[in-house]
Amino acid sequence: MKYTTAAFFLFQLITWTPGVTAYPITGNVVNCRSGPGTSYSTVKQYTLNTDVKITCQTSGTSVNGNAIWDKTSDNCYVADYYVKTGTNGYVTTKCGSSSSPSPSVPGPVVNDYPYKSSCGGTDPWLYFKCQCTSFVAWRINERLGIKFHNKYKGAAWGNANSWDEAAKATGVTINNTPKPGSIAQTSDGKAGHVAWVTAVNGDKVTIEEYNWSKVEGYGTRTVAKGSFKYIHLK
Incomplete structure (x- = not known):
């Protein structure tokens, strides 16, 4: 189907969602999870340069020093590290308590430390792993x-x-x-x-x-x- 110029802009106005901006994925294959952390199950995957719409952001598992997670219009969470927003900070509103599947503080009592099977050497925070x-x-x-x-x-x-x-x-x-x-x-x-x-x-x-x-x-x-x-x- 071909749109006339006027029809195209009308279509954009109808489908545009206020406060939701799309940003490209920077990783080859990036998981979008059921919650803001690497321990949550994978809902879907995005490939390199896919544009994702961020509805809100929240804190979660730190990925290479960035603890922000973006909730997308697909109702799942992707690590902000893999989304090209142009900043390491927040670019939209924080997700409300009803948007997050579980509180991040103090969080679940579980051994989800990422270096539990690879002790030795320094971590990203300049400490020795497993200390x-x-x-x-x-x-x-x-x-x-x-x-x-x-x-x-x-x-x-x-x-x-x-x-x-x-x-x-x-x-x-x-x-x-x-x-x-x-x-x-x-x-x-x-x-x-x-x-x-x-x-x-x-x-x-x-x-x-x-x-x-x-x-x-x-x-x-x-x-x-x-x-x-x-x-x-x-």
């Missing part, structure tokens, strides 16, 4: 949507026993009050320890951690909340 600091840095990027790393805000966060001082030096809140999504920190021991707070019940706190009860391995504990200080990045 407590690497696991928590990944949680911060994935669950909080903050581009945290060893030199965050210009401070040397270094070993876990340095995180409290780095937080103070950079104006990040640190106190004795835990909440889900905060960082449990102690300077005890040779290098200290950090963990991800997943639940608080009375005077008890449940944490996820690496390299504590199992060398370079994942674990969870419920301990007295006085066992740690708590860093609140968000």
